[in-house]
Amino acid sequence: MAPAAVVIAVLGGVALEGLDPDRDEARRWAERELSDPVYEASEPTPIDLIAQAIGDFIADLLTPRDGVPWSPLVAIAAVVIAVGLVVAAILIWGRPRLAHRTRESSALLFGEAEHRTAAQLRAAASQAAGAADWDEAIVLRFRALARGLEERGIVEAPPGTTAQGLARRGHHPFPEHAERLDTAARAFDDVRYLRRRGTAERHAQVASLDDELARTTPVRAPEAILS
Numbered sequence: 079m080a081p082a083a084v085v086i087a088v089l090g091g092v093a094l095e096g097l098d099p100d101r102d103e104a105r106r107w108a109e110r111e112l113s114d115p116v117y118e119a120s121e122p123t124p125i126d127l128i129a130q131a132i133g134d135f136i137a138d139l140l141t142p143r144d145g146v147p148w149s150p151l152v153a154i155a156a157v158v159i160a161v162g163l164v165v166a167a168i169l170i171w172g173r174p175r176l177a178h179r180t181r182e183s184s185a186l187l188f189g190e191a192e193h194r195t196a197a198q199l200r201a202a203a204s205q206a207a208g209a210a211d212w213d214e215a216i217v218l219r220f221r222a223l224a225r226g227l228e229e230r231g232i233v234e235a236p237p238g239t240t241a242q243g244l245a246r247r248g249h250h251p252f253p254e255h256a257e258r259l260d261t262a263a264r265a266f267d268d269v270r271y272l273r274r275r276g277t278a279e280r281h282a283q284v285a286s287l288d289d290e291l292a293r294t295t296p297v298r299a300p301e302a303i304l305s
Contacts, residue, residue, distance in 0.1 A: 128163065128164065129164055132160040132163060132164070135160070185237075186237040187221055187224060187225065187235060188221065188224070188235070188239065188240065188241060188244075188266075188270075189237075189238075192221060192225070194225070195225065195229065196222045196223075196225040196226035196228075196229055197222075199218050199219070199221050199222035199225055200218075200219065200222040200288070202218045203215050203216075203218035203219040203222055203281075203285070206218060207278075207281055207285075210278075212269075212275070212276030212277055212278055212280070212281050213269040213275065213276040214276075215276065215281045216265050216266060216269050216276045216280055216281050216284055217266060217269060217270050219281060219284045219285050219288055220241060220262055220263070220265070220266040220284050220288075222288055223262065223284065223287065223288040223291065224241075224244050226288065226291065226292055227244075227248065227291070232248075232251050232296050233247045233248055233251065234247075240263075240267075241263040241266040241267055241270075242260070242263045242264075242267070244263065245259040245260050245262065245263035246259075246260075248291075250297065250298075251296030251297050251298060252291060252294060252296060252297070253297060255287065255290065255291060255294070258283070258287045259287065261283065262283065262284045262287050265280045265283065265284055266284075268280075
């Protein structure tokens with residue numbers, strides 16, 4: 079049991095059993111439990127610090143005032159509130175931060191800094207296509223495709239991911255589009271690295287795939303695919 083839970087369990091048991099320790103005795107009971115060597119290696123977490131403050135509050139609550147003890151119902155209510163606070167702390171500090179991780183991984187896209195959203199990349203690709211700059215239009219539209227999958231939490235593109243690697247990661251959530259994903263990735267590599275001229279037809283293929291994926295529900299619930 080974690081130190082935070084131990085404090086609540088020890089003091090909660092005291093209240094529920096109807097015992098009436100003074101402040102010092104309640105603290106000694108909690109300290110005795112936490113003196114177990116299993117806790118010595120643990121560094122205090124925000125949850126532990128909150129639990130310690132709650133434990134002090136409950137111990138103070140259980141201490142009689144002017145010779146008149148508190149009602150057991152009040153003590154039980156305090157324990158319930160304390161447990162609720164600990165649960166809230168766990169939810170706040172313990173839940174995964176997928177969005178945060180996604181923002182960090184998105185600082186680079188296919189080896190280059192890229193902070194634009196999928197919508198912004200699509201707009202830039204359309205502008206390049208309007209100027210018949212097919213090389214730029216293909217590169218930007220494939221980047222938009224990748225960023226769109228990231229934003230939806232379907233596929234991640236951490237630093238080091240290649241266009242071909244991203245296409246392979248898209249095979250599982252979009253099996254019916256697997257071949258077209260590979261074709262779009264090759265189009266990106268051809269114009270970006272092999273210096274082959276882009277064409278309106280190849281741009282249309284990438285743009286059409288991006289539009290379809292944006293409207294398609296993946297095979298499984300959105301979840302970042304890392305392998």
